[in-house]
Amino acid sequence: MSDDHRELESLLSAERARPEPAAAVKSAVAAKVAAALGATALGAGVAVGVATAAAASASAKAGASVTAAAGAGIALKVALGVLLGCVIGGTIVAVTLPPRVIVQTREVGVEVPGTGPSAANAAATAPSTTIVISPGAPSASVAPGAPSARPPSPPTSTSSPGSGSIVGGHDVDLARERALVDRARSALARGDAAGAIGAAEEHRKAFPRGQLAEEREVVAIQGLAAAGRSEEAANRAGAFRKAYPSSLLLPIVDAALRPR
């Protein structure tokens, strides 16, 4: 008995000391999060990095996405800086980020303290000169010139490996779903409500009961609310609450419906 106990304790203690993942993994996830939250200035570089990561993970196991991370890795610091802005909002953001991102803070964030309405309404032009990324191989071919409105196309047709639809545990559908949802999220974060609604709608048509239907509904509701289509947003939110009564994302839905 006590031997058993000692053995279990030694197992648990080994597990407690589990090392953290490699830095490249952390960077890759940072870039994905940044893209999902709409790091505007990162636009081309990181968003494509994400698309590439999705494609890569669809076609290979763990290692591939680390490769994709190389390009986005440089952006880590910058990406997190942008995220910082998304979360704390307010004046820091006003200095470094385009105002559209600030508006997004109000839509996505829940009770973001310190987000002054004046900062949110400031409508200065958006200089994206503060952040320059020289992405590595994965995104090198994408023209970074137009940060405003070009979402990366989902890595669907070109990325699906000929060898079958399930490779390394990621089915291609999931990668496509994720690309669409990410596209909707980053459109929303740019202040492009129509783009967000469009991408969400595309997802709804292709994957009505997809694995990411819950996320899609949230971003659709946010998009509708941001576009001023409050009644549709409220109806859809009602349906969402019925379908996902215990959703972790409910506070985000509530925040989206709050009158601005």
Added chain:
Amino acid sequence: MTDERSSPESLVPHPAFEEVFDAHFGYVWNTLRRLGVGEADAQDQAQEVFVVVSSLLGDYDPARPLRPWLFGIAYRIACRFRALARHRRELAMDAPPDAADPRPAADEELAAHEARDLVLRALDTIDLDRRAVLVMNLLDEQPMPEVAGALGISVNTAYSRLRLAREDFEKAVKRLRRRP
């Protein structure tokens, strides 16, 4: 830490998202792994966790410890992932062990590595709601009230799940030791 008289406790500043990500990414990652998210899926699921974290950070009470709060989010993301991924359930077992760990394979290190591998496999046999309690209490070493709070259950329920999870875990370890 200096005490600023003028700022009441309610004004304890929220941690910045950047700091949360930087300091706790590894924790979230390892938590997801322990909750049954395979190596190949952990990036996507970690992304989901932090997207939610960024949205809910305003609701977080900075006077409370952060990790149980993060655990609660990771747990729910993992639940959903497991539910969605049921049809490709075998993947978790299929995934390569943490290969991205290029340490010298000293005997001790190797043994620790194998031990961790065994722990994950044993954990993977336990129902997620029980497992969450075990992970939080025995691995994160969080006190039971904290565990119960993060998971939204009563302390009694938490204790009962812990007991069952322990039994499950011990059995699984024995079984896996017999035929790895």
